[in-house]
Amino acid sequence: MPQTQTARLMDGTGLARQIVETTSATAADILRRTGQRPCLATVLVGEDPASVTYVRMKRARCEKAGIESRHVALPASIGTEELVATITGLSQDPTVHGILLQHPVGPHIDERAAFEAIAPAKDVDGVTMHSFAAMGFGLPGFVSCTPGGIMRLLDAYDVDLTGKHAVVVGRSAILGKPAGMLLLGRDATVTYCHSRTADLTSIVRQADVLIAAVGKPRFISGADIKPGAVVIDAGYNAGNVGDVDFDSALERASLITPVPGGVGPMTIAVLLAQTVDAATRQLGLG
Structure with missing residues (x-):
């Protein structure tokens, strides 16, 4: 009979803390050099309790890491066209460096159309077809x-x-x-x-x-x-x-x-790190 073993735990909390510390230092350097904080816009459709909690947590982590959190709360009744227009506006806003559309958005909305309104340079959650293709080909971009x-x-x-x-x-x-x-x-x-x-x-x-x-x-x-x-x-x-x-x-x-x-914990840490990476590129710092 084979000997019983005990697996070693992979500490995501500790590794995430290290990533966020590095991310915070970079965000502070960006602020010092440009006068701007990296900015993540979170878009929430409706008031699903789990989604509200997730967004609140992400916003709190942003603030702790020196990242500006701009929240866009939209009614559950909003249609695809209005949501796409809102996200397009954020994509065109030079003070916004990353965009997160909280999933799910409601069955009456074309979620893929909403995701695709996110400019690839700001797709820090890695949800667009552009990001998936870049990842598949091993090209620069943001991963999920x-x-x-x-x-x-x-x-x-x-x-x-x-x-x-x-x-x-x-x-x-x-x-x-x-x-x-x-x-x-x-x-x-x-x-x-x-x-x-x-x-x-x-x-x-x-x-x-x-x-x-x-x-x-x-x-x-x-x-x-x-x-x-x-x-x-x-x-x-x-x-x-x-x-x-x-x-x-x-x-x-x-x-x-x-x-x-x-x-x-690693999911949120990567989101913050990719937001700061996006800001670095958009501000011409790297």
Whole structure:
């Protein structure tokens, strides 16, 4: 029988703190050199409680990091045309360096049209088709924040992706799909799966690196994790539960992200870092 092991936790909170400290120092330097603070505009449609909470948290983190937070609150009844016009105005405003449209916006709105109104230079959340294409081709641009945070975590823990079999369980446009593209760009062999994949467990068992992003609590059992695998749990469900059964996964994985305290803090840290990067470029400082 193989020996039971205990996985090492990947500390997203600590790494995010380091990223934000560096970001804050750069933001302060931008203010000193130009008299402007990097500015992130947050656009919120309606008053969904979870969305309101997320935006409030992001705005608080911005202020703490020396980034100006400009909030645009819109009624739930707003139409696609008005929302696109609002975002276009922000894209054309030279005092705004980054734009975040909080998801979801409501079923009556063409969300993709709204995302595409964000100028690529200000797409610090990495949600436009331009950003996805640039990421896929390995060109300069902004990555989706959660996948970007995952890659930084893997780098911080010296996870060599070359030739490794990475399995991504989830296919969302802002998490699963871009995560797979970033892993592929680092010479991993990538398999995309989702909740309807036939014989999912047999594929998960092959993963050297597992990204769980399906949005179902404890969807992946520790018994299905390859011994020594690196497990990134990007799920967040009610009760602070991820997409992986954490306790059983601890006995199989070599590295694992906790929920909370793993991927979540990294998402916001990357958002702030990309906002400051955007300001640096737009102000001609780098």
